[in-house]
Amino acid sequence: GNSVTQMEGPVTLSEEAFLTINCTYTATGYPSLFWYVQYPGEGLQLLLKATKADDKGSNKGFEATYRKETTSFHLEKGSVQVSDSAVYFCALSRRGQGAQKLVFGQGTRLTINP
Amino acid sequence: GAVVSQHPSWVICKSGTSVKIECRSLDFQATTMFWYRQFPKQSLMLMATSNEGSKATYEQGVEKDKFLINHASLTLSTLTVTSAHPEDSSFYICSAWTSDGTDTQYFGPGTRLTVL
Numbered sequence: 001g002n003s004v005t006q007m008e009g010p011v012t013l014s015e016e017a018f019l020t021i022n023c024t025y026t027a028t029g030y031p032s033l034f035w036y037v038q039y040p041g042e043g044l045q046l047l048l049k050a051t052k053a054d055d056k057g058s059n060k061g062f063e064a065t066y067r068k069e070t071t072s073f074h075l076e077k078g079s080v081q082v083s084d085s086a087v088y089f090c091a092l093s094r095r096g097q098g099a100q101k102l103v104f105g106q107g108t109r110l111t112i113n114p
Numbered sequence: 115g116a117v118v119s120q121h122p123s124w125v126i127c128k129s130g131t132s133v134k135i136e137c138r139s140l141d142f143q144a145t146t147m148f149w150y151r152q153f154p155k156q157s158l159m160l161m162a163t164s165n166e167g168s169k170a171t172y173e174q175g176v177e178k179d180k181f182l183i184n185h186a187s188l189t190l191s192t193l194t195v196t197s198a199h200p201e202d203s204s205f206y207i208c209s210a211w212t213s214d215g216t217d218t219q220y221f222g223p224g225t226r227l228t229v230l
Contacts (some may be wrong), residue, residue, distance in 0.1 A: 011185035032217060043118070044158075051217070088116060089157065099146035099163070099211035102219060106157045 001025045006090050006105035014079055014113050021075040021108050023064075023090035033057075033066055033073040034102070038087045047075075047088070060082040082112045116142050118210050120222035127198055128230055135193045135225045137208030143188035144210035148219065149181075152205040164191050198229040 007022040015102040025033065032051045033101035036044040040049045048057030073090060087107045117140040127133050146165050150158040162183050164170040170183035180202075182185055182194040191210075195202055205226050209219040 036221075037204075041223070043120075043223040044209075044217055045221070049218070093217070098213075099148070099219070100217070101148070101160055101163065102158075102209075103160075104157045109155075 002031065002092060002094070002103045004090050004092055004103055004105035006108050009108040010111060010112045011108060012113065015082055016079045018114075019075070019080045019084075019110070020023070021076040021088055021090075021110070023073045023075065024072065025071050025090075025092050027071075027092055027094070029094060030068070031094055032100075033064070033077050034091045034093070035064055035073070036091060038089065038105075040086070041095040044089065044105060062107075080110075081100050082114050085110055085112045087106075100105075116210070116212070116218075116220040118144075118208065118220045118222040120206075120225050122225060123223065124226040124228075126228045126230065129199050130197055132194055132196045133198055133227060135195075135206055135227075136200060136209075137191045137193070137210070137222050139189045139210040139212070139220070142210070142212050142214070142220075144191075145188065145213050146209070146211040147185055147191040148209045149183060149191075149193050150207045150209070152207055152224070156204075157229060161193075195227065198227070200229045203227055203229045 034049045035047040037047045048059040050057040050066035056065045090105040091102045121136045149161045162170045162172045164185040185191040207224040209221045
């Protein structure tokens, strides 16, 4: 079945540090890949997505590239800010007509210290 | 952007009572809504998929008679936890999907249920 594995947290960095959160997946076919972010007390927000191999999703300085050969979708940011502190979820969905179920990784809690 | 609300944001109830949680899409019509459960420091687990005007599809292991889902309109879905017990205490999150071509689910802020 489909599954997503994320790097275990929590991750603590200093402001302006480089961030990588690893995400690998197992899926049949060619899924769409997502990163969602959950700020304290809020719902999940879509951060970025990629729908096919070699696509790069980017938003708010975050990037992730859909790597089919390594079945990965690692999240990166060159210089993190305190406001980036949140829980990050990698997810996949099967592409097709209509709404597709999301399969989530376990989440990675990120804390950025000033 | 698309906004999804949930009500209530938190609820405490006694064991044996039923609790209803509402999920609304505020500025768009949601063809499909999903209900998730999230345990502390864990990921989201899909409970069921709800399409407007039809019966919900439940994931394996989720009791449909315990977690009643109704999707009566394109902007409202409800989850009723019947005869709640302490083990039902959790964070319940809904998401709404619209056929706008973006293939994106928009999430509500969640409802914290505590059963005493």
